[in-house]
Amino acid sequence: MAKITYREALNQAMCQEMERDDRVFLMGEEVAEYNGAYKVSQGMLDKFGPKRVIDTPITELGFSGLGVGAAMAGLRPVIEFMTWNFAILAADQIVNAAAKMKYMTGGQYDCPMVFRGAGGAAARVSSQHSQAFENWYANIPGLKVVMPSNPADAKGLLAASIRDNDTVIFIENEINYGDIGEVPEGEYIIPLGKADIKRVGTDITLVAHSRMTGYALMAADELAKQGIDAEVVDPRTIRPLDEATILASVAKTNRAVVIEEGWRFAGIGAEISARIMEKGFDDLDAPVARVTGKDVPMPYAANLENYALPSVSEIVEAARVVCNRA
Amino acid sequence: MTTKNQQENQAGITQEGRFYSAERLHAMHDMMLFIRRFEEKAGQMYGLKKIGGFCHLCNGQEAVCVGMEEAAEPTDYMMTSYRDHGHILARGSKPTAIMAELLGRAGGIVGGKGGSMHMFDKEKNFAGGNGIVGEQVPIGIGFAFASQYRDDKRVSITIMGDGGVNQGAVYESFNMAALWKLPVVFVIENNQYAMGTSLSRASAETHLYKRGISFKVPGIQVDGMDVLEVERKMIEALEHARSGQGPIIVEMMTYRYRGHSMSDPATYRTRDEVDEWRSGRDPIVRLQKQMIEAGLATEAEFKQKDKDIKKEVVAVAKAAEAQPEPDLSALWDDIITDEIPNAYPYPRQVG
Numbered sequence: 286m287a288k289i290t291y292r293e294a295l296n297q298a299m300c301q302e303m304e305r306d307d308r309v310f311l312m313g314e315e316v317a318e319y320n321g322a323y324k325v326s327q328g329m330l331d332k333f334g335p336k337r338v339i340d341t342p343i344t345e346l347g348f349s350g351l352g353v354g355a356a357m358a359g360l361r362p363v364i365e366f367m368t369w370n371f372a373i374l375a376a377d378q379i380v381n382a383a384a385k386m387k388y389m390t391g392g393q394y395d396c397p398m399v400f401r402g403a404g405g406a407a408a409r410v411s412s413q414h415s416q417a418f419e420n421w422y423a424n425i426p427g428l429k430v431v432m433p434s435n436p437a438d439a440k441g442l443l444a445a446s447i448r449d450n451d452t453v454i455f456i457e458n459e460i461n462y463g464d465i466g467e468v469p470e471g472e473y474i475i476p477l478g479k480a481d482i483k484r485v486g487t488d489i490t491l492v493a494h495s496r497m498t499g500y501a502l503m504a505a506d507e508l509a510k511q512g513i514d515a516e517v518v519d520p521r522t523i524r525p526l527d528e529a530t531i532l533a534s535v536a537k538t539n540r541a542v543v544i545e546e547g548w549r550f551a552g553i554g555a556e557i558s559a560r561i562m563e564k565g566f567d568d569l570d571a572p573v574a575r576v577t578g579k580d581v582p583m584p585y586a587a588n589l590e591n592y593a594l595p596s597v598s599e600i601v602e603a604a605r606v607v608c609n610r611a
Numbered sequence: 612m613t614t615k616n617q618q619e620n621q622a623g624i625t626q627e628g629r630f631y632s633a634e635r636l637h638a639m640h641d642m643m644l645f646i647r648r649f650e651e652k653a654g655q656m657y658g659l660k661k662i663g664g665f666c667h668l669c670n671g672q673e674a675v676c677v678g679m680e681e682a683a684e685p686t687d688y689m690m691t692s693y694r695d696h697g698h699i700l701a702r703g704s705k706p707t708a709i710m711a712e713l714l715g716r717a718g719g720i721v722g723g724k725g726g727s728m729h730m731f732d733k734e735k736n737f738a739g740g741n742g743i744v745g746e747q748v749p750i751g752i753g754f755a756f757a758s759q760y761r762d763d764k765r766v767s768i769t770i771m772g773d774g775g776v777n778q779g780a781v782y783e784s785f786n787m788a789a790l791w792k793l794p795v796v797f798v799i800e801n802n803q804y805a806m807g808t809s810l811s812r813a814s815a816e817t818h819l820y821k822r823g824i825s826f827k828v829p830g831i832q833v834d835g836m837d838v839l840e841v842e843r844k845m846i847e848a849l850e851h852a853r854s855g856q857g858p859i860i861v862e863m864m865t866y867r868y869r870g871h872s873m874s875d876p877a878t879y880r881t882r883d884e885v886d887e888w889r890s891g892r893d894p895i896v897r898l899q900k901q902m903i904e905a906g907l908a909t910e911a912e913f914k915q916k917d918k919d920i921k922k923e924v925v926a927v928a929k930a931a932e933a934q935p936e937p938d939l940s941a942l943w944d945d946i947i948t949d950e951i952p953n954a955y956p957y958p959r960q961v962g
Contacts, residue, residue, distance in 0.1 A: 342786055350749020354755075357738055360756075381742070382746060387945045391722035394738065528955045
């Protein structure tokens with residue numbers, strides 16, 4: 286296996302799918318001549334030409350709607366948002382059009398397409414450019430929400446998302462773009478709706494997605510030093526959720542902490558902990574704890590930003606409380 | 612000027628150098644009248660509480676629906692806002708399925724999932740029926756993009772109203788369509804009122820065909836109460852788009868006789884204004900007069916035709932009403948194509 290970056294893995298997935306299916310095209314701001322704002326689409330214009338790798342004006346609502354229409358007409362658009370913060374401008378097309386098209390047309394039209402781009406907090410860009418929106422989209426019937434936490438998952442999940450016949454919200458993480466990991470060469474697909482156990486353990490289950498998976502793994506290393514053997518479960522697909530893997534882990538460990546970068550209120554952690562309560566209540570030896578971003582807009586100052594985000598030490602602390610070791 | 616004409620020994624009318632056969636004129640007339648009577652029936656059924664929710668009728672705007680359809684190829688795409696009954700009927704979709712949709716029946720055109728605002732017929736290339744004002748415009752250029760991508764010469768007829776034209780999405784779409792020379796005809800049905808707001812209260816530039824100027828999208832204004840003019844101008848506009856010259860705006864000057872929706876008594880307009888359009892410019896009466904003058908029909912024939920169409924509409928309503936409501940299991944149908952059985956929310960399950 287080759288060691289490549291998260292952004293190269295995403296690039297490989299798109300190239301793989303565009304070579305395989307000529308209905309697939311990539312559209313977004315700076316995706317072609319600039320090679321992508323985060324260089325995810327590096328070299329794709331040269332490889333596929335301007336018909337299939339298309340720079341747009343700064344017009345999120347417009348090109349998202351264009352994607353919806355093109356998908357309804359039988360193409361397979363990959364629509365890139367420079368970041369998911371800008372996708373709010375396109376929410377009408379994602380939520381009112383793409384998500385509902387199959388249902389409200391009685392199954393006549395569907396929208397097989399991927400909306401993708403960087404989500405979550407970036408570094409030092411303040412309130413409007415550092416937000417986690419997965420819970421918004423995960424609330425909507427008709428959408429799938431996918432979030433890779435490492436390069437191999439980035440490749441396999443993006444390829445699966447492009448092949449999927451539904452609208453997929455694919456949220457990458459800007460901080461992770463440069464992460465390096467082993468990624469299978471050639472065609473590589475990870476089925477949607479399958480969680481992955483990133484670390485096997487027996488004492489507590491840490492459920493974390495996207496960038497927080499890495500934090501959970503670091504917390505697990507720290508906990509191991511303290512004699513607590515944590516299992517780390519990465520849902521990978523947020524909607525629909527492979528809760529069976531989470532519940533099986535909790536049945537083994539009897540304890541759980543759910544971690545997310547986004548805000549606590551009505552977040553992904555609220556849903557996952559509710560499901561553990563509904564389905565795994567008898568397995569629990571302690572209430573499920575949540576570690577989330579603080580309930581504040583993201584500040585700019587380095588110390589404030591750092592404080593606003595979940596930290597490894599907060600995860601460690603929450604795990605110790607749940608294990609009665611605080 | 613309408614003149615009696617014999618072209619290749621065929622009865623018809625020639626207008627502005629274009630010949631319309633008697634057969635074609637009758638078809639256009641009958642469809643306009645059918646839409647009028649269908650909408651009246653829908654209004655009546657709404658009054659009886661058999662149709663629920665929002666219901667926007669297009670009485671008065673029939674020439675736009677029929678003239679455009681006459682000019683279009685069946686393979687051309689068409690999408691519009693929620694005032695969609697007339698357009699989908701003109702496209703040739705089954706009236707019983709349209710009425711059944713209004714009644715929330717299993718045999719509705721979208722299975723009872725959409726109602727008045729969400730009529731779709733993929734077989735007829737009719738892509739809605741979109742409920743959010745202006746939403747269909749970016750979608751419309753998406754269909755045009757697909758046409759250009761596949762080079763299949765299909766034009767996307769993207770319809771909006773004088774209200775919808777103020778949405779930002781429209782200008783984003785004008786820009787991209789012009790930038791990439793997408794084969795799209797932007798049709799603005801200017802019926803003078805966005806719900807209760809008159810054009811002059813909502814638009815700094817009330818000549819809506821000029822709204823594309825800064826995007827280099829040309830525009831024309833058309834008498835939308837004259838089905839033959841609509842047909843001719845749409846032919847030109849479609850040719851413009853199909854030949855690779857990019858988008859064009861067609862502003863159809865028209866009028867809706869009814870309120871914005873069934874709950875709107877339309878007190879913001881004077882009776883005189885409505886009467887002026889209704890009795891002076893009605894598209895159906897206008898075509899009837901032209902055909903009678905040209906010796907292609909008599910008043911008695913039109914009266915009989917009206918009776919026949921009314922009967923037909925009653926039969927349509929009866930057949931639609933006789934249908935069952937959708938099976939409760941349909942609640943769960945058509946949300947996701949590639950269902951993932953072992954992941955939550957589980958397909959077809961509560962919790």
